[in-house]
């Protein structure tokens with residue numbers, strides 16, 4: 001059973017226990033929750049989980065501010081990019097960036113062997129939060 005299906009079954013179960021009126025309030029709340037998820041970002045990934053992964057795995061090189069000035073970045077060639085710069089994002093697609101994080105690039109190792117695809121999606125969502133402008 002897929003996670004979406006499980007959620008659906010769960011919601012139907014809850015609905016059966018609610019009165020008609022409560023059910024319409026619950027439906028309204030679910031609608032609002034759905035909208036806020038839909039408008040909160042460009043994907044369903046969890047940037048909060050990404051923040052923790054970033055601290056544990058990426059911050060040493062990419063830096064706390066995402067500007068590529070982490071302590072382990074010294075001496076790397078090329079240097080880690082500046083995620084705060086709109087110019088960095090201008091020509092990068094999600095699928096390219098997911099590929100790079102999974103397989104590595106230059107001095108950066110790939111993370112596909114240690115992190116799950118969902119972790120990598122969450123990381124990409126978090127890394128996007130560094131962008132300024």
Ligand code: HEC
Pocket residue numbers: 054057058059060061062072076077078079080081097100101105106107108109111123124127
């Ligand atoms: C050992 C240092 C190091 C670590 C740790 C590291 N990176 Fe990198 N990363 C780099 C370097 C250096 C580059 C630039 C590579 C190049 O341009 O050849 C880079 C580039 C990138 C890029 C941009 C690729 C591009 O085309 O410009 C992304 C996105 C990225 N890293 C994400 C991550 C994420 C997410 C993590 C944590 C899972 C991570 N990196 C961990 C050093 C690191």
